[in-house]
Amino acid sequence: xxxxxxxxxxxxxxxxxxxxxxxxxxAQSVSAFSDSERVQTSLPxxxxxxxxxxxxxxxxxxxxxxxxxxxxDEARTFMNxxxxxxxxxxxxxxxxxxxxxxxxxxxxxxxxxxIYSIKHKLLG
Numbered sequence: 001x002x003x004x005x006x007x008x009x010x011x012x013x014x015x016x017x018x019x020x021x022x023x024x025x026x027a028q029s030v031s032a033f034s035d036s037e038r039v040q041t042s043l044p045x046x047x048x049x050x051x052x053x054x055x056x057x058x059x060x061x062x063x064x065x066x067x068x069x070x071x072x073d074e075a076r077t078f079m080n081x082x083x084x085x086x087x088x089x090x091x092x093x094x095x096x097x098x099x100x101x102x103x104x105x106x107x108x109x110x111x112x113x114x115i116y117s118i119k120h121k122l123l124g
Contacts, residue, residue: 003075003095004123009068010098016061023054072096082122086110090118 027050075095082088086108093104101119105112 001074001078001123003071003078006068006071006075006095007098007100009064009071013061013064013068016057016064020054020057020061023050023057026050027054087118087122090115091122094119 027047030047030050072095075091079088079091079096082091089108090104093099093107094101099107101115102112104110105115108115110118
């Protein structure tokens with residue numbers, strides 16, 4: 001079941017989005033510094049490097065989001081095959097909403113140990 005990677009992929013996407021934003025901000029600051037130094041007719045080399053890196057990271061984000069969507073769809077299919085409402089809720093929280101195990105426990109009013117038992121029962 002590939003959907004079990006969804007929470008980790010979700011966190012990776014967040015990390016990549018932060019990285020892309022930092023690169024865009026760095027490009028902006030390089031541009032501001034260069035503009036104050038002299039009149040530019042083209043982008044400073046450093047700025048284009050940061051923008052190229054940000055574009056590469058954005059492509060990676062887009063790929064990861066497409067994979068995450070497929071994993072979440074697989075989790076929905078699995079969830080819909082379950083009869084137990086707690087098990088369905090766990091799958092929704094953990095693999096569709098990408099919540100942590102602790103958050104799943106809090107929402108379901110179970111201990112974290114009980115949540116791990118549910119996970120083990122469902123996924124081995």
